[in-house]
Amino acid sequence: MSPSEVRPLHIHYLKAACSNCSVLELCLPIGLTGQEVERLDTLIVQRVKVKKGAALYRTGDPLRSLYAVRTGSFKTSVVSLDGREQVTGFQMLGEMLGLDAISAEQHACNALALEDSEVCPIHFAQLEKLAHELPSLQHNLNKLLSREIVRDHSMLMMMGNMNSDERLAAFLLNLSQRFSIRGYSSREFVLKMRREEIGSYLGLRLETICRGIAHLRDQALVEIAGRNVKVLDMDGLRQLVAGCHRDAPL
Structure with missing residues (x-):
């Protein structure tokens, strides 16, 4: 199924600004200076509303953006060949979605809203470029990726022991x-x-x-x-x- 076929998601667009966000201290800008946050602001030109049950992205969609959850919550999941769903995580405000796509440049899972939600899309190519200029932002990206690895290890511990x-x-x-x-x-x-x-x-x-x-x-x-x-x-x-x-x- 092509991205265009799964996109009638009732998504609406609003202006956004990291510096005025209520979850600033939980999100990608954490620890950045005011000037650095303003530069990150330029990458987030709009917020996206996603209705309950709608997909923010689906398996196989190309990587365009990472998404900071501003309100609401999501689940990520993969679907087997016989149609069975395996939930891989639950995300809430201040957390990031889309990190799964960085390696292969396409999403490895589905991300669906558990309730009416809102995210801040951060264009990934522009984010990479800015991260090269701002070591503190690159550090935050590295921490996010490391957190995903730690979460996977914790799940293995849980499932095994x-x-x-x-x-x-x-x-x-x-x-x-x-x-x-x-x-x-x-x-x-x-x-x-x-x-x-x-x-x-x-x-x-x-x-x-x-x-x-x-x-x-x-x-x-x-x-x-x-x-x-x-x-x-x-x-x-x-x-x-x-x-x-x-x-x-x-």
């Missing part, structure tokens, strides 16, 4: 920390993804996710009603996750 309850607890802790960094409650938040999508990401069946939620509730660690999460015992969640590392083979 954690049982289903530990994986679910680690997932909720990760969301809690990310919400906290963004100034939201670390103990009460809303899941933007469906249970099936969580299961795909964690390598678990839907029924296993449902049982895991019941187990965490029975241990008085969390309450989950629909998509509303309330963490009752943060230390208990951490101990549950840490237990897997103590028992893991050397």
Whole structure:
């Protein structure tokens, strides 16, 4: 399917400016001077709104831009030849999308909005050129790529050494920390993804996710009603996750 066939996405365009953005301290400009941020501003001429369920890009689309999530949230996924979806990540405000395309210059996954969202496209060729002139920006790009590698390693650790309850607890802790960094409650938040999508990401069946939620509730660690999460015992969640590392083979 060609990009033109998958693009009726109800995307709207707005003016943008990094220097006036509420997630400046979480995004690509972090640590840049005011003058450097102004230069980065010139690469972001518009913001893009993406409706819930619409694709920002799809597997095979050519690399044009990286995308900073300004509002809302996304999931990235790959689809097997027989049509099965494997969720590879969930992104929220202040995080970057599109890094998967840098190596082959085309996207290796789909990126779909979990809710009405907005991103700031950063033209990649222009970004590369500016990064050569601004070592601090190049440093930030390197950190973003390194973070992707660390995330992949963490997922391998989770899949190889954690049982289903530990994986679910680690997932909720990760969301809690990310919400906290963004100034939201670390103990009460809303899941933007469906249970099936969580299961795909964690390598678990839907029924296993449902049982895991019941187990965490029975241990008085969390309450989950629909998509509303309330963490009752943060230390208990951490101990549950840490237990897997103590028992893991050397």
